[in-house]
């Protein structure tokens with residue numbers, strides 16, 4: 001099997017209400033992951049080319065909901081289901097990053113120190 005062209009990891013970690021770190025999936029329903037799956041499928045993008053996987057905590061909780069796209073290693077924060085069309089059309093299909101959602105390098109892996 002060929003490698004995936006894009007591999008999208010969507011944090012679906014859930015924490016209890018009131019947790020100081022918050023979480024990316026407060027409802028527990030993984031709506032964001034489902035939106036990626038449905039919208040990729042609706043565009044006819046095969047799962048052996050672009051894969052959207054549930055992920056556990058990606059350690060960017062404070063700027064989540066968090067999504068990372070490989071092999072580009074582009075991290076998106078504050079992602080909602082309403083952003084999924086833009087991420088797919090611009091980045092996954094078009095190769096143009098969605099700058100407004102990118103977690104800056106200065107924040108990435110540094111969120112617990114904020």
Ligand code: FES
Pocket residue numbers: 011012013014022023024025056057058059060061062064065066
């Ligand atoms: S809970 Fe999503 S990055 Fe930690």
